[in-house]
Amino acid sequence: MDADPRAGLAERIAGEITLSDDPGATLRKWRTDFDVSQTALADELDVSSSVVSDYESGRRESPGIALVSRLVNALLDIDERRSGEHIRQYARVLSAGFDSDVVLDLREYPASVELTALYDTVDATEIVSGDRDRITGHTVIDSINAITRLSGDGFYRLYGQSTSRVLGFTNVSRGESPLVALRVANPTPSAVLLHGLTPDDLWEHAPDLAQRDGFSLAVTEMDLEEMLTALREHA
Incomplete structure (x- = not known):
């Protein structure tokens, strides 16, 4: 660092x-x-x-x-x-051991927030409801860079201080790769947000995986920079 x-x-x-x-x-x-x-x-x-x-x-x-x-x-x-x-923010990402082109944003919230309120902030559509309805942070990840460059321990460090958070994945086509990677790199987060997808774009097995592991699954088509700004302001 x-x-x-x-x-x-x-x-x-x-x-x-x-x-x-x-x-x-x-x-x-x-x-x-x-x-x-x-x-x-x-x-x-x-x-x-x-x-x-x-x-x-x-x-x-x-x-x-x-x-x-x-x-x-x-x-x-x-x-x-x-x-x-x-x-x-740059220092936070580096202190967690990541390059800033792998982790685009990593934040801990001063208090827990309602997951549905965060989804509203980024115009997200929830596909599957999870076991937890409040979160205490978020991490936004470039899917390709994360999958090609992070080890299992690296994925674990994406959770920051707590798994009670949203993991947002950008640069996805159907959401298959990040969801499969999460199955290998337990534990699971409270929620997964896939950026750049509509519900119809989603990998057909994604809802089943989310239900099996108990996390909320949502998609959003909001512009990436607008989404990052909205998340930062919400935090």
Whole structure:
């Protein structure tokens, strides 16, 4: 884990922007993830908002390393003034032993919340009701990266402080792989949320597995960044 979470996050963001085939789109992704407007970022850099817009749209040629560094540090400076939540989130994921492209979000709630209320927040449709109706945290996982890179112990660490949580899986086609993986890597969570699926898309055996293991199973088609923002605000 990075001794300095800010430095580690800065290095990750700068690397993604610099190596991206579309640096402007990558910059826009990080800016919106930090919930920073083009105007706020421009003010931090002491430039006009059209400059930021031009870089994000590709109307200006790709920013050099020095400018990327300024852009990244401006985002982090804004985050720190706002309480540093994104920097702390990065530290939480790394402290659990994960890369941030495996675990997209991992949070413990200060108090338990109703599962149905969380589902409403992310426009989820519950397919199977579970044995527990309240949760105390969530973990959102990139399904492909998790399955290809995590050991059984790695899956166990996805639960953070408690299995009383929602495990959300992105990058799924039918939900078969994460549900089979969970059967191998007991214990099971309170709920599983599959992102990007409709009820009709779901693997036909998924409801049976959820019922057998007693967890709630739900699907949502909400935009990924909107879903992550909604989960963070709900927590």
